[in-house]
Amino acid sequence: MSPAVYQPSDLPSRIASKIEVDSESGCWLWTGSCNRESPSGYGTVAYQGKTQLVHRVVFKLLVGEIPEGFQVSHAEPRGPNHTRCCNPHHLEAVTREEALRRRDWERARARRTHCRHGHEYTPENTYLDPRGFRQCRACRSERDKSR
DSSP states (O other): OOOOOOOGGGSOHHHHTTEEEOTTTOOEEEOSOBSSSSTTOOBEEEETTEEEEHHHHHHHHHTOOOOTTEEEEESSOOSTTGGGBOOGGGEEEEEHHHHHHHSOHHHHHHHOOBOTTSOBOOTTTEEEOTTSOEEEHHHHHHHHHHO
């Protein structure tokens, strides 16, 4: 049996109207709202009364229900826009452990410009620990003072 061929037109029109097909990569790029303004943000859509990640909604509508304990993951990174891709051929249901294993943690860390408390990572405010991880000097100082 041959695999299903999906098209954006198979989706409800209000979702399909916000998908732009990249002819080079085959990605269905979401042009609607995202959960972050950066290129790494995931597309979001109001569906069944709540805001959901668009790649999960498209997967449910075209492929089927997401099995209990699984999440929808992009099969392989396809450049900086892969988080906005909702092409079901580029998605698969995987366990949380598998999704974490696939994540490029070093690249994700390098994109961060501020620590979790809002301090900017500048040369003056950044400490590299022996493992090579960045730490915020301001937070380290506050933590040391509280000890």
